[in-house]
Amino acid sequence: MQKPPVTIQDKQFSIYIPERKILHSVEIVAARLSHDYKGKQPLFLSVLNGSFMFASDLMKEMSIECEIAFMRLSSYADMESTGQVKEIMGLKEDIRGRHVVVVEDIVDTGHTIAGLIPQLQEKGAASIEVATLLIKPESLQHELNIKYPAMSIANDFVVGYGLDYNGLGRNLRDIYKVM
Ligand code: 5GP
Ligand code: MG
Numbered sequence: 001m002q003k004p005p006v007t008i009q010d011k012q013f014s015i016y017i018p019e020r021k022i023l024h025s026v027e028i029v030a031a032r033l034s035h036d037y038k039g040k041q042p043l044f045l046s047v048l049n050g051s052f053m054f055a056s057d058l059m060k061e062m063s064i065e066c067e068i069a070f071m072r073l074s075s076y077a078d079m080e081s082t083g084q085v086k087e088i089m090g091l092k093e094d095i096r097g098r099h100v101v102v103v104e105d106i107v108d109t110g111h112t113i114a115g116l117i118p119q120l121q122e123k124g125a126a127s128i129e130v131a132t133l134l135i136k137p138e139s140l141q142h143e144l145n146i147k148y149p150a151m152s153i154a155n156d157f158v159v160g161y162g163l164d165y166n167g168l169g170r171n172l173r174d175i176y177k178v179m
Contacts, residue, residue: 002015003015003018003174005176005179006169006172006176008159008165008166008168008169009165009166009168011165011178011179012178012179013158013159013160013165013169013176013177013178013179014176014177014179015174015176016153016156016158016174016175016176016177017151017153017174017175018174019161019173019174021151022133022150022151022161022174022175023057025133025150025151026054026057026058026061026133026150027061028150029058029131029148029149029150030058030061030062030063031061031063032148033058033062033101033131033148034061034062034063034064037064037066037099037101038064039064040099041064041065041066041067041099042064042066042067042098042099042100042101043066043067043068043069043093043095043098043099043100043101044058044059044066044067044068044069044101044103044131045068045069045070045071045091045095045100045101045102045103045120046068046069046070046071046103047071047072047073047102047103047104047105047112047116048070048071048072049072049162049164049170050104050105050106050162050163050164050170051103051104051105051133051162052162052170053161053162053170054103054105054133054150054161054162055068055103058103058131069091069092069093070090071088071089071090071091072088072089072090073087073088073089073112073115073116087119088116088119088120095120095123095124095125096123096124096125097124097125097126098125098126099125099126099127100120100125100126100127100128100129101128101129101130101131101148102116102117102120102128102129102130102131103131103132104130104131104132104133105132105133105134105162105163106132106133106134106135106136106158106163107130107132107134107135107136107140107144107146107149108136108139108140109139109140109141109142110139110140110141110142110144111141111142113130113142113144113146114142114144129147129148130144130146130147130148131147131148131149131150132146132148132149132150133150133151133161133162134149134150134151134152134153134158134163134175135149135151135152135153136152136153136154136155137152138154138155139155153177156177156178157177157178158175158176158177158178159172159175159176159177159178160172160173160174160175160176161173161174161175163175165178
């Protein structure tokens with residue numbers, strides 16, 4: 001049976017991607033990463049807040065040695081990208097010589113990733129790739145090579161599975177889109 005819509009503040013959201021489909025796509029990405037990074041002990045860099053649930057499920061599916069670190073970057077207010085990417089906050093780990101996999105909830109315009117990658121390169125990472133739960137190919141405004149997207153979606157605003165609307169909705173197990 002289809003799940004009913006949910007209301008968050010002034011907006012209604014309808015079910016879009018069910019949990020089982022999300023988890024299946026996470027397994028596939030984890031299998032690819034486990035294969036590609038064998039012997040490299042990758043450092044996952046989870047971009048907070050949105051990617052915490054994806055990062056957690058991704059780690060559980062990894063079958064090789066890997067580490068995780070967290071950082072914060074905020075470029076979004078309400079439902080629109082501000083286009084401004086802030087500096088990395090809270091990254092204490094030395095990433096010099098490390099194989100870094102940035103873990104994102106969603107790549108929308110690509111401003112965040114386009115701003116972040118040069119900062120990580122400056123810190124001396126040996127390699128940098130991006131694993132994202134969702135990508136909106138129609139909104140991309142940068143030439144980015146996102147090697148590990150779990151799922152592609154249309155240009156809709158989504159919540160759930162870590163993604164929020166004004167801080168709410170992150171606890172939903174499924175992904176919902178605005179109606
Ligand atoms: P970008 O810099 O690629 O435009 O956007 C990246 C960030 O914007 C994401 O990490 C995410 O936090 C936020 N974002 C983009 N699209 C959505 C969306 O549909 N729903 C939610 N909740 N956040 C989004
Ligand atoms: Mg994000």
